[in-house]
Amino acid sequence: MSAHGFERHDHKRCVATALAEAEARATAEGLRLTPVRRRVLELLLEDHRAQGAYDILARLQAEGLGAQPPVAYRALDFLTKNGFAHRIERLNAYVACTEGAGEHAPMFMICKGCERVGEIGETAAGAGLKAEAAAAGFAVERQVIEAEGLCPDCAGTGA
Amino acid sequence: MSAHGFERHDHKRCVATALAEAEARATAEGLRLTPVRRRVLELLLEDHRAQGAYDILARLQAEGLGAQPPVAYRALDFLTKNGFAHRIERLNAYVACTEGAGEHAPMFMICKGCERVGEIGETAAGAGLKAEAAAAGFAVERQVIEAEGLCPDCAGTGA
DNA sequence: GCAGGTATTGTAATGTTATAACATATCTAC
DNA sequence: GTAGATATGTTATAACATTACAATACCTGC
Ligand SMILES: [Zn+2]
Ligand SMILES: [Zn+2]
Ligand SMILES: [Zn+2]
Ligand SMILES: [Zn+2]
Numbered sequence: 001m002s003a004h005g006f007e008r009h010d011h012k013r014c015v016a017t018a019l020a021e022a023e024a025r026a027t028a029e030g031l032r033l034t035p036v037r038r039r040v041l042e043l044l045l046e047d048h049r050a051q052g053a054y055d056i057l058a059r060l061q062a063e064g065l066g067a068q069p070p071v072a073y074r075a076l077d078f079l080t081k082n083g084f085a086h087r088i089e090r091l092n093a094y095v096a097c098t099e100g101a102g103e104h105a106p107m108f109m110i111c112k113g114c115e116r117v118g119e120i121g122e123t124a125a126g127a128g129l130k131a132e133a134a135a136a137g138f139a140v141e142r143q144v145i146e147a148e149g150l151c152p153d154c155a156g157t158g159a
Numbered sequence: 160m161s162a163h164g165f166e167r168h169d170h171k172r173c174v175a176t177a178l179a180e181a182e183a184r185a186t187a188e189g190l191r192l193t194p195v196r197r198r199v200l201e202l203l204l205e206d207h208r209a210q211g212a213y214d215i216l217a218r219l220q221a222e223g224l225g226a227q228p229p230v231a232y233r234a235l236d237f238l239t240k241n242g243f244a245h246r247i248e249r250l251n252a253y254v255a256c257t258e259g260a261g262e263h264a265p266m267f268m269i270c271k272g273c274e275r276v277g278e279i280g281e282t283a284a285g286a287g288l289k290a291e292a293a294a295a296g297f298a299v300e301r302q303v304i305e306a307e308g309l310c311p312d313c314a315g316t317g318a
Numbered sequence: 319g320c321a322g323g324t325a326t327t328g329t330a331a332t333g334t335t336a337t338a339a340c341a342t343a344t345c346t347a348c
Numbered sequence: 349g350t351a352g353a354t355a356t357g358t359t360a361t362a363a364c365a366t367t368a369c370a371a372t373a374c375c376t377g378c
Contacts, residue, residue: 004295032374034326053364068329073365089248090303092335092364107288109297123291128283129266129306136163136277137311138268144249146303147288152296191345193355212335227358232336237355251335251364 004109004118005048005098006151014098015045021100022084031082036065040075041096044085048116050093088117090146095119107145113154163268163277164207164257165310173257174204180259181243190241195224199234200255203244207275209252247276249305254278266304272313 022041026033043059057072076094079085085096088108099106099121107125109118125145133140181200185192202218216231235253238244244255247267258280266284268277284304292299
């Protein structure tokens with residue numbers, strides 16, 4: 001089931017799976033999923049909305065896990081560098097990864113109605129981008145593919 | 160000459176053409192290309208690098224054209240809304256459009272070596288994005304497609 | 319177990335990007 | 349020339365991000 005995050009689903013299971021996979025991969029690859037990092041991942045997993053670094057920071061502060069911006073940014077850097085989360089450039093915010101595997105260059109769909117962000121792992125858009133870049137002799141190191149609009153639910157309600 | 164901005168070219172002509180087209184389109188569509196807006200467009204056209212709002216603001220200040228952030232942001236908003244310039248989300252910065260026509264959803268190639276930004280008007284990436292979104296029932300209003308890496312010149316030098 | 323190096327966290331200060339809100343001026347249409 | 353719309357001037361503040369350095373935790377070899 002190609003979960004892009006908008007369809008109805010058992011989100012508790014969704015969270016549990018993601019967390020378990022993260023733990024497993026961290027162990028396998030010798031990554032240290034420390035308390036702050038793990039907690040930030042949990043916070044991002046709470047729903048499929050993107051959260052800003054300062055939203056995360058506020059939560060950490062409330063829990064006594066860190067008081068200054070670098071605490072949040074460092075955890076988010078760790079999570080994004082290792083593919084547990086992604087940064088949404090359009091929003092200057094972060095979402096938990098819903099595609100599990102390590103390296104990937106996904107595309108995102110950002111709903112202006114409900115603020116959810118859907119992820120698609122490998123896309124025609126990504127392939128197209130690589131092809132265009134190659135044709136121009138451009139060597140791609142990182143790519144950003146984001147669509148902003150209305151998710152199926154929100155488009156239906158005319159919102 | 161599908162100018163993506165990286166190839167060698169007569170940049171004076173490049174600027175003159177863009178400016179003339181902007182004037183023409185502004186007149187045709189009843190848009191007001193005021194002194195500040197026109198000057199900001201000129202500043203963006205100076206080269207094919209992206210410039211931050213505060214870079215622009217500094218230039219305006221030096222020229223006595225405006226002293227506060229909103230002056231720069233408003234001009235940039237006008238230019239981007241009307242397709243004379245584009246915002247590069249990855250850089251929180253702005254480039255002049257090199258594709259002339261009105262509505263378009265381009266992709267950008269951001270060089271980490273020389274900081275130039277190349278634009279491609281309509282791309283396979285854009286088409287792919289639309290297709291993926293449609294398949295997911297997502298209604299796209301705006302899209303962001305940006306590749307970061309090395310341009311042909313910079314990739315050659317191993318930089 | 320303990321020294322020494324590496325990775326992580328704590329904290330203060332600061333830098334950068336962006337907007338809200340409201341006053342004033344300019345343009346356009348009638 | 350007056351009214352309404354559009355654009356600009358200005359203050360203040362919000363939102364996002366990093367630098368720099370100190371302290372601690374952790375691993376690893378001995
Ligand atoms: Zn879920
Ligand atoms: Zn939605
Ligand atoms: Zn040029
Ligand atoms: Zn370059």
